[in-house]
Amino acid sequence: MPIGKGDSMMYLEKLFGLKGKVAVVTGGGQGIGQTVALGLAQAGADLVIVCRHGADETIRKIEEVGGKAYYVSCDVTDEAQVKAAVAEIIGKSGHIDILFNNAGICYHKDAYEATVEEWRRVIDVNLTGEYIMAREVARTMIDGKIKGSIINMASMSGTIVNIPQRQAAYNASKAGVMHMTKSLAIEWADYGIRVNSLSPGYVATPMSIDPKFVDQELMDAWMPLMPLHRMAKPEELVPAVLYLASPAAGYTTGSDIIVDGAYSIV
Numbered sequence: 001m002p003i004g005k006g007d008s009m010m011y012l013e014k015l016f017g018l019k020g021k022v023a024v025v026t027g028g029g030q031g032i033g034q035t036v037a038l039g040l041a042q043a044g045a046d047l048v049i050v051c052r053h054g055a056d057e058t059i060r061k062i063e064e065v066g067g068k069a070y071y072v073s074c075d076v077t078d079e080a081q082v083k084a085a086v087a088e089i090i091g092k093s094g095h096i097d098i099l100f101n102n103a104g105i106c107y108h109k110d111a112y113e114a115t116v117e118e119w120r121r122v123i124d125v126n127l128t129g130e131y132i133m134a135r136e137v138a139r140t141m142i143d144g145k146i147k148g149s150i151i152n153m154a155s156m157s158g159t160i161v162n163i164p165q166r167q168a169a170y171n172a173s174k175a176g177v178m179h180m181t182k183s184l185a186i187e188w189a190d191y192g193i194r195v196n197s198l199s200p201g202y203v204a205t206p207m208s209i210d211p212k213f214v215d216q217e218l219m220d221a222w223m224p225l226m227p228l229h230r231m232a233k234p235e236e237l238v239p240a241v242l243y244l245a246s247p248a249a250g251y252t253t254g255s256d257i258i259v260d261g262a263y264s265i266v
Helices: 005-016 031-042 056-064 079-093 116-143 168-187 216-225 234-245
Strands: 022-026 046-051 069-073 098-101 149-153 194-200 256-259
Touching (some): 022 116, 031 098, 116 149, 194 234
Parallel strands (some): 046 069, 098 149, 194 256
């Protein structure tokens, strides 16, 4: 018997629908975080955008597609601020089902030129900040008996060493995120909390294409190394996040999903 269109939609909704779920996105004021937040909203989730600066544009875009969202100011490297932000979210939304741990920074500097303070800042934001946020959100999931999903932002840079730029701190931080993810997946498996990571390649966001953040000669050097001859569009990361956030990934935990256009295998 052929499957009707309505049956197909119900099947997809059962697998990937996020209606009734509350999703928290850190670093969601722009770039990948903004695009993923919009994708989660379109799948039915209510969004909370957590970042240091305003998220008016992200919230506006979510509301334009009929979604719900609000903003909480927080520096993810500050444990007290994270605790306060999570408490505020629980007070407003009642629970957290999904965390997309996305806040991150990068310095393109030779190890001899980068200061120890810059090293510590990258590790603090990219690794320690993700740890603090994951831990505090997991507490609420455990207390509320919620079988939630935590998705940590890693990078292909945790697997390979990018060239020609020098970014030892960034590479080390993302390798740390990947192994932290595996460790937390084991620790929280008994609570039904799934912890996975996403490792993008070069994505066409301001961090990768804006001359204020990256030199043109670097962009010119990267392009010939890409098997698909282009950077990813931010929206091309959304399906992987939707999968990891949804019931479809019920048996997926401790995994790293690489979305890099085959960059890291050549």
